[in-house]
Amino acid sequence: MKTAIRKTPKVGFVSLGCPKALVDSERILTRLRAEGYEVAASYGKADLVIVNTCGFIHAAVDESLDAIGEALAENGKVIVTGCLGAQPQKILDRHPQVLKITGPQRYEEVVASVHEHLPPLHEPFVDLIPAHGLKLTPRHYAYLKISEGCNHHCTFCIIPSMRGRLVSRPVGDVLREAEQLARAGVKEILVISQDTSAYGADLKYAAQTWRGTERRAHFYDLAAALGELGVWIRLHYVYPYPHVDKVVELMADGRILPYLDIPFQHASARILKLMKRPAAAENTLQRIAAWRSQVPDITLRSTFIVGFPGETEDDFEQLLGWLREAQLDRVGCFEYSPVEGAAANQLAQPQVAAEVKRERRERFMELSKEISARRLAQKIGRKMQVLVDRFDGAVAVARSSSDAPDIDGVVRIPRPAKLALGDWAQVRITKSDAYDLEAKLEP
Numbered sequence: 001m002k003t004a005i006r007k008t009p010k011v012g013f014v015s016l017g018c019p020k021a022l023v024d025s026e027r028i029l030t031r032l033r034a035e036g037y038e039v040a041a042s043y044g045k046a047d048l049v050i051v052n053t054c055g056f057i058h059a060a061v062d063e064s065l066d067a068i069g070e071a072l073a074e075n076g077k078v079i080v081t082g083c084l085g086a087q088p089q090k091i092l093d094r095h096p097q098v099l100k101i102t103g104p105q106r107y108e109e110v111v112a113s114v115h116e117h118l119p120p121l122h123e124p125f126v127d128l129i130p131a132h133g134l135k136l137t138p139r140h141y142a143y144l145k146i147s148e149g150c151n152h153h154c155t156f157c158i159i160p161s162m163r164g165r166l167v168s169r170p171v172g173d174v175l176r177e178a179e180q181l182a183r184a185g186v187k188e189i190l191v192i193s194q195d196t197s198a199y200g201a202d203l204k205y206a207a208q209t210w211r212g213t214e215r216r217a218h219f220y221d222l223a224a225a226l227g228e229l230g231v232w233i234r235l236h237y238v239y240p241y242p243h244v245d246k247v248v249e250l251m252a253d254g255r256i257l258p259y260l261d262i263p264f265q266h267a268s269a270r271i272l273k274l275m276k277r278p279a280a281a282e283n284t285l286q287r288i289a290a291w292r293s294q295v296p297d298i299t300l301r302s303t304f305i306v307g308f309p310g311e312t313e314d315d316f317e318q319l320l321g322w323l324r325e326a327q328l329d330r331v332g333c334f335e336y337s338p339v340e341g342a343a344a345n346q347l348a349q350p351q352v353a354a355e356v357k358r359e360r361r362e363r364f365m366e367l368s369k370e371i372s373a374r375r376l377a378q379k380i381g382r383k384m385q386v387l388v389d390r391f392d393g394a395v396a397v398a399r400s401s402s403d404a405p406d407i408d409g410v411v412r413i414p415r416p417a418k419l420a421l422g423d424w425a426q427v428r429i430t431k432s433d434a435y436d437l438e439a440k441l442e443p
């Protein structure tokens with residue numbers, strides 16, 4: 001039976017004005033792309049249009065008002081931002097039907113308005129940004145999406161049918177965007193895509209010049225180049241292909257964060273085969289051991305699905321045994337539920353009962369909690385650099401290289417004299433619990 005799959009939401013963008021306005025436009029686009037929106041090339045192909053306006057001189061105001069009028073006539077759904085947005089009445093007098101008006105540098109509001117009028121797609125097992133992150137992302141970190149789509153056919157996933165095959169962004173575009181983010185004050189870039197280690201395969205790794213040197217559209221070259229920006233680079237959604245080992249060398253050299261997010265999803269060879277997972281035949285335990293001996297500080301994060309159709313108690317025990325040996329630092333676990341349109345729905349395998357799924361998830365999380373608590377306790381007494389994300393009363397809530405926002409733990413710093421949001425800090429770890437650390441500032 002064929003099921004209708006919701007289309008990828010598409011946003012049109014008109015950017016007028018000065019380089020500052022362009023930075024805003026790029027931040028908005030970076031963000032929307034990361035959330036799974038596509039950028040439409042014409043009004044007709046867009047579900048909604050954002051107009052970033054200029055209000056500097058008369059001519060610019062007229063040009064902006066005309067651009068809004070054109071977008072309304074051609075598309076009908078228009079959000080206005082930028083300098084002219086600081087004078088909303090001017091816009092409303094001529095175009096009362098716009099969906100939202102914000103002033104310059106208010107890209108969080110623009111993105112929230114896009115969510116309201118054109119909600120992002122939700123893909124339960126492989127969403128690239130945690131649900132919480134959709135609401136609020138502080139300005140000192142940003143998600144950088146390097147490709148769309150995917151060449152795999154994991155049976156629980158509908159990304160390939162929804163978004164198509166892998167389409168990588170040219171390496172020059174990605175690097176320019178990253179450079180722009182770093183220049184705008186972003187201190188951490190989180191690299192995302194459905195399959196980060198496959199980056200550039202569709203482009204035959206075509207090289208472009210950046211900062212006077214040829215860079216291939218290749219996972220390694222990209223990671224190495226990003227490592228030159230002087231900000232934290234965190235890699236998400238990496239599959240354990242052999243060339244990942246080279247990228248681990250960059251981590252050993254301190255050029256990118258020693259952090260790998262690898263969605264293993266399971267450890268039983270039978271279930272991985274039913275899931276049709278990429279790199280399922282790799283000996284992952286051996287690889288993990290090798291990475292850890294190369295970079296003892298590496299943080300390994302992963303997600304898993306329990307209760308996949310056909311999963312037996314024996315398969316699940318294999319998964320627990322694997323986790324016990326792999327000692328992953330951070331894990332997330334989903335109970336399997338069928339996704340409309342996914343091939344797994346057609347598998348001739350028995351469904352796992354809801355209470356068994358729940359119980360397996362609990363057992364899995366219990367074990368991962370023990371592992372996490374033990375690994376974090378080993379950090380007590382160590383000095384580390386952290387980035388302050390927010391304040392909880394008198395406590396600064398920060399993250400270390402081991403912590404991706406919203407999905408991993410945090411480092412709490414009580415009474416953090418003189419720290420501000422987005423600051424770096426040198427701290428010494430004083431306490432740990434199951435998922436988080438506590439620290440004091442180093443003089």
Ligand code: SF4
Binds near residue numbers: 150153159
């Ligand atoms: S690798 Fe698998 S799970 Fe990830 S997007 Fe591709 S098909 Fe989906």
